[in-house]
Amino acid sequence: MHTAGFRFEVSARDGAARTALLTTTRAVVETPAFMPVGTQATVKSQTPEEVARTGARLILANTYHLWLRPGAETVARLGGVHRFMGWPHAVLTDSGGYQVFSLAQLRTLDDDGATFRSHLDGSLRRLTPEESIRVQALLGSDIAMVLDECPPGRAERAVIERAMARTTAWAKRCLAAERAPGQALFGIVQGATHIDLRLAHLDAIAAMPFDGVALGGFSVGEPIAEMQSLVGEIAPKMPADRPRYLMGVGTPYDLLAAIGAGIDLFDCVLPTRNARNGQALTWTGRVNLKQARHKEDAAPLDPRCDCSVCTTHSRSYLRHLFNAREMLGPRLVTEHNLHFYGALVARAREAIRAGSYAAYARETTERMRAGDEVGPKDRATAED
């Protein structure tokens, strides 16, 4: 470990899977852990108290968004991102790069960084490794991420190699930049779906004194089976004494597979975004509240779930809220989905400690697959 106040201690192993305690200056996080996404310093529709009630002690906030609005200096003057949003536990910030590549207009990329126009007001901005770390230091997150280049999912090999080289050079510059006191820094491995490139880049990143190592550039359009297979091969080769973070992934199926391969940290908008579209994740698969079959269903979303939504409200009422376009619908299903993700990783930790992780992952996956409410479109997305 290289940052004072940051620790990672593996406490149990079961095959390639492991449980650990990740300690920052603000929180102790049991891993494997899922980080709810708080893009604009808010996990959409939820209070910090509700997020903590799902078991989460580490959330992700987006540097790009907070940098542009309300501004990193404003957040700093208000005491940093934790105090600003009323979240007393740990925060990981991304580098801002992903949003520059996906949201910003008129982007030009060079070896020094990226120039782009804000998607909010069109103002010209410049993101470099040093600027990313400066902004993350102002936000005051517990864990900062290096600026990386994440090429499109189906890019040519030469493009991917150039992005890897740039990501390595930027990683060094990020390490050299000044961070907030106690702020950890994670490196990011690129290489798309080429296993040889992935392993070569892992060697380069793992050789640097990062507090953790992340896999970037997954969930960008590649087939799910290919991603799961690659993660299964790469994860066990990642440094065992540092946290392993699979960025932007994924479905409950993805989490169970990646935990089995030794991944410790996840973030994904799926539980919160799908909730806003009326899709609940449950122990018996996905529930689509817009389906007519739920119109007079007095049962809860998930009888196996002890969240306050499942103990209070019926599927019929939740369906009514979505039909009537009432804000309470997205809010309640978000609360449930985050509870489900929290329980999914909590039970994974228990199973690892009990030495029964493989059975837990297999049985849970089979039960969910058997119950999934899917239309043709869902099926294609889930399998492709």
Added chain:
Amino acid sequence: MHTAGFRFEVSARDGAARTALLTTTRAVVETPAFMPVGTQATVKSQTPEEVARTGARLILANTYHLWLRPGAETVARLGGVHRFMGWPHAVLTDSGGYQVFSLAQLRTLDDDGATFRSHLDGSLRRLTPEESIRVQALLGSDIAMVLDECPPGRAERAVIERAMARTTAWAKRCLAAERAPGQALFGIVQGATHIDLRLAHLDAIAAMPFDGVALGGFSVGEPIAEMQSLVGEIAPKMPADRPRYLMGVGTPYDLLAAIGAGIDLFDCVLPTRNARNGQALTWTGRVNLKQARHKEDAAPLDPRCDCSVCTTHSRSYLRHLFNAREMLGPRLVTEHNLHFYGALVARAREAIRAGSYAAYARETTERMRAGDEVGPKDRATAED
């Protein structure tokens, strides 16, 4: 009192103001009380638990909306509106008439009722006094309202007189229709801004065995000063042994004035609707979160308020949520505004019991007026 299980007992008087206990088969409601509006069986963005935490024990649900979606029979099969929405306390339903007049298309009105097309699917519907009571019985509210005709604010005297006559005839038919067990029924007084018509219609309605008497047809465009003056004259003449309900009113100023005149019950969308537009109601007047002055203001919405929003979040964060169009903004300001309304009536009850209501109302009004953050448009609305 005429309905078994429904009681109204005045416990203290201070001038024309009074406090009382209103008892239904499900709840005991201290009056003066403010009813949060749960139009579609949800107080927008809030859980039932949060609504109860503001002190509310009686909410309003809209018959028209629930009749059309999900349907009164569906609500009945799911156990009635209370169980459907997870609200264990009391519910008052309106008659549906107001929405037929304001929302529905191709409305035709006759002495028997109204024919209209649903604003949702264009289907042809018929609302009569008997149908209104049948639907309210299916919803199973604690308090049902009679179907009335509420003419436009500036209607001619002859139009108002015809609406009064129709409302009287419909009131009798509503009384004759079968209600749910223990369901109380309130009559409604019309007469627009004509004091002689109001008093004549009050005589007609008060003569019938209603469990409570409401003033309808206010807040439909008449000057606020005229409304407050009329209520001041009419309220003390309403039956003293039955609850007096001023429908659809109003601002904190309106509530304080009307409580002083002896009104017991209020409902209004103002605290919930204005919250969604970024306007908070506080003990020092309105706060408009969209104003730039709040950008780096670390103070709470209202330092005098003990709601969880004011004890957790800053004005700067709330402003950020509105700027970023985050759902949590409307949600948190709604929670605060309902707390403020709950506290406003709770302190009114205390002041009445202490014999200091006039001073409480005057000082609170002056403090709010001095601090109101208003633009030219707000000023016109508030004063006009």
